[in-house]
Amino acid sequence: MTIEYVADSKLPMPWGTFTMVGFEDTETGKDHIALVYGDVSGDEPVLARIHSECLTGDALFSLRCDCGFQLQEALKRISEAGRGVLLYLRQEGRGIGLLNKIKAYHLQDQGADTVEANEQLGFAADMRDYSMCDPMLAHLGIKSVNLMTNNPRKVAALKTYGVNVAERVPLQVGKNSHNEQYLATKMGKLGHMMTEEHFNKD
Numbered sequence: 237m238t239i240e241y242v243a244d245s246k247l248p249m250p251w252g253t254f255t256m257v258g259f260e261d262t263e264t265g266k267d268h269i270a271l272v273y274g275d276v277s278g279d280e281p282v283l284a285r286i287h288s289e290c291l292t293g294d295a296l297f298s299l300r301c302d303c304g305f306q307l308q309e310a311l312k313r314i315s316e317a318g319r320g321v322l323l324y325l326r327q328e329g330r331g332i333g334l335l336n337k338i339k340a341y342h343l344q345d346q347g348a349d350t351v352e353a354n355e356q357l358g359f360a361a362d363m364r365d366y367s368m369c370d371p372m373l374a375h376l377g378i379k380s381v382n383l384m385t386n387n388p389r390k391v392a393a394l395k396t397y398g399v400n401v402a403e404r405v406p407l408q409v410g411k412n413s414h415n416e417q418y419l420a421t422k423m424g425k426l427g428h429m430m431t432e433e434h435f436n437k438d
C-alpha cells in the first residue's frame with residue numbers, strides 16, 4: 237500500500253468549512269479523501285469517522301442502510317466538537333463494488349440477508365481493507381482518534397494497521413422501516429454494537 241498526498245482545498249458544507257485532502261493509492265489507482273475540521277494537531281485524541289463509500293446511502297438518499305445518516309451525523313458532531321476528521325474511503329459495498337452491491341441488493345429483495353447475499357455472490361461478508369488509514373492520518377499529523385462507529389471489528393482491524401484508537405464512540409442514527417432487518421443482521425452476524433435506547437435518543 238502506497239498512499240500519496242495529491243492536493244487539498246476548502247470544502248464549505250452545511251456544518252462549516254472543512255479542508256478536503258485528496259490521496260491516491262498508487263498501487264491500485266484508487267483515490268480516498270480526508271475531510272479535516274479545525275486544528276487536529278497535538279496529543280489530544282481527534283474525533284474521527286472512517287466511512288466506507290455507499291453511493292446509494294451517502295448520495296442517493298437510500299433508506300436500505302444507515303450510511304448517509306451516519307455520514308451527516310459524523311460531520312455535524314465533528315463541527316460541534318470544533319476539530320475532527322472524516323476519512324472517506326472508496327470501497328463501495330464493503331469492498332465488492334457498486335455493481336456487485338446492486339446484485340447483492342437483488343438477492344436481498346428475494347429474501348437473502350446482507351451476509352448471505354455476499355456469500356451467494358462468492359464474496360466474504362466484509363472485503364474491506366483499512367491499510368490506507370494510518371498513512372492518511374499520519375500525513376494529517378493525527379496521532380490518535382476517538383472513532384465514531386458501532387463496529388468493534390472495524391476498531392480491531394484499524395488497530396492491526398497501526399491506527400491508535402483511544403475510544404469507540406457509538407454512532408446510531410437513521411433506523412427506519414426499510415433498514416430494520418439490515419441493522420438486525422449487522423448486530424447478529426457482523427458484531428455491530430447497537431441498542432434500542434441509543435436509537436430512541438437520536
Ligand SMILES: Nc1nc2c(ncn2[C@@H]2O[C@H](COP(=O)(O)OP(=O)(O)OP(=O)(O)O)[C@@H](O)[C@H]2O)c(=O)[nH]1
Nearest residue numbers: 288289290301327328329330337340350385386387
Ligand atoms: N455488500 C454490501 N455492502 C453494503 C450493503 N449495505 C451497505 N453496504 C456497504 O457497507 C459499507 C458500510 O459498512 P457498514 O457495515 O454499514 O458499517 P461499518 O462501516 O462496518 O460500521 P459503522 O462504522 O458502525 O458504520 C459501505 O461501503 C456500504 O456501501 C449490503 O447490503 N451489501
Ligand SMILES: [Zn+2]
Nearest residue numbers: 290293301303
Ligand atoms: Zn449504505
